[in-house]
Amino acid sequence: MPALEVRNLTKIFGEIRAVDNASFEVPEGSIFGLIGRNGAGKTTTIRMLMNIFIPTSGKIIFKGAPIDQTFRARVGYLPEERGLYKKMKVLETVLFFSEVKGKRGKRVTEKAREYLERFELTNRINAKVETLSKGNQQKVQFISTLLHDPDFLVLDEPFSGMDPININLLKDIIQEKRRDGKVIILSTHLMDYAEKLCDHIAMIHKGQVILNGNLSEIKTDYSKNSVKLMHEGDISFLDNHPMVRNVTKFGNSVGIELTDINQTQDLLKLLLEHNVKINSFDVNDIALNEIFVKLAGSAPKEEFNFDKL
């Protein structure tokens, strides 16, 4: 039985279908990525999971039963738009957010101190939140999400606004939580992070789930005839080459779709002949980004903001 099941979830705001008949399953002990562009409907989906929005139709099933307060008490939620009480002290803040989840006492306070130490905030324990830097406020927010030891972590764009060191710390903690058997639902528009962290994904585009399942299986399915290349030099000669069906560029990597997978050696030879310096040449590999572009196309989409309705 999946830990969480979303069935035909729809949310309509006036004329706009923010989430349209979305269905996916979140397996036990997984890091589940809810991925898509800004305004695709990820946050609205998460807000329905958190019972902040009531779905127009559809169901969210937690361990076989519709979600209720029990689910909310077991979730740690980091919203995209972070928010803390500015006048509250750091320790008071994290303890308060734990208390509304029903966890308090000496052990929780000890745990809070441990987290604050890990995030290098021990010396700011009695400082008011408003006196902290934005980065430190993010850390306090993250500790507030974790302190009550939730079985589910719902993280909406967790890496935004964080420096690389803290991003690594965050990633470490996410991995730790997975090892402890917790379920992590990660919403992000950054495919690279999702690709590195998640083992299951649901891809949302214009409110619809266009792809979902185990990430490695998805990649295997989509990587047939594909080569993931990291290189230095000009490869524009591939654009109209008969053995190449498609070339897609993603930052420092390129996805090359061949007409026949048996031509990989020929492709390698062709690149060397054109003096292209090859850093990486992965056969039958495909970037998540490439899959997304294949499915959703590159057509720009109006960013949807439910707040404006």
Place this chain on the structure above:
Amino acid sequence: MINYRILAVIKRELREKLMTKSFIVMTLLVPVFMFGLIGIQVLMAGYKGDKGTRIVLITEMESLTDQCRGYLSEQDFVRDGTYILSYDTVSKQSLKKHIESSKKEILSEKINGIIYIPSTALKTKKIEYYSKTPNNAVVFEKLDNCINEVLIDRYFSEKDLTDEELNFVRKNVSFDGFKVSEKEEIEAEGFGKTGLAMLFSFLIYMSVIFSSGATLNSVLEEKNSKVVEVLLSSVNSRELMTGKIIGCTITMFVQMVIWLLPVIILTTTSWFALPDWWPDLNIGYGQFIYFLINFLLACIIFQGLSATVGAMFDNPQEAQSGFFPVIILIMIPFFLCFSMIRNPSNPIAIAASYIPFATLMVMPFRSTIVDIPVWKLVLSQLINIATIMLIFPISGKLYRIGILKSGTKPTLREVFRWLKSPE
């Protein structure tokens, strides 16, 4: 039902509002401010600013002039130099000329005024006052009794009355109020209860105005700092609103009890030797308990309304415009209470005792100065409870929808759309 989530919100509210320096300062400052305000008012009303007033008193008859001089020079305000009086006798025909000749002195305020007592005043008691400021109530207040007594003395001097009879004639009628109630005894009643009723109204007004403003700002802050979304992942909007209202109400209640404690002790116990002028309030614990129940319901109602307004708007400026109707609901009953000082049984006050929102302030005021049957007191509380039951589903819905909205200021039409929407 209060659960651990609501409790956590209540605790946070109490930590933020009750256990702070601003609470202590506010609790101490309001009585200082209140008594300061009353003190200044009394001082200003008592200040006459008439030291060194120069009055020329003219009569038409020499003997009357002498009589006035004899009587007035014995008065304290003349002896201590507050009033400097000079006397003259001028016939009615020459008065105009006399005034003309004194015009310069009157205009330069060397003389503040001329009082003219014609012979006809002995029958009509009509006297004239010529001055740059002819409607100076302070001068009339000071001199009208004295002149009246001189005229009375003069009138009755030919009637062969004894001093005792003359004193009787001089006296005015004095009303002593006696309260007829269900009790066996008929008790004398002063103005102490009216004072206490005013105190009750003033305290409700001040407390509700201040705390409603604080709640409005606190909800706005939660909304703007986006902390509300984190909260709503743990508590639902109803629990959040309930926790907030209970937290604020407890804070206000504690504050009110602190404010009332000295009054309760002074009026219901004999622990202190009170000065003679202290009014016998003859008021029991019941009245205070009734007031506090009423206050509690006022807190709940107005905290709910303020939280709703705070949730509907994005910034303090816009929220103030939405808050105005709430302020009106507090202000009108407060002014109604003042109309009851002269006549506590006026029909508007009686009607307002049973009108939602107004009853919160009007009924405790009336019940302090008039005996009201218990069933009517209970009826007023039932109206309050009915008001809560009617407005809270609406407030709750507006709060739930408004708290996650941002952008433009909602129009009245949009607010109705929110109310009609299924979520």
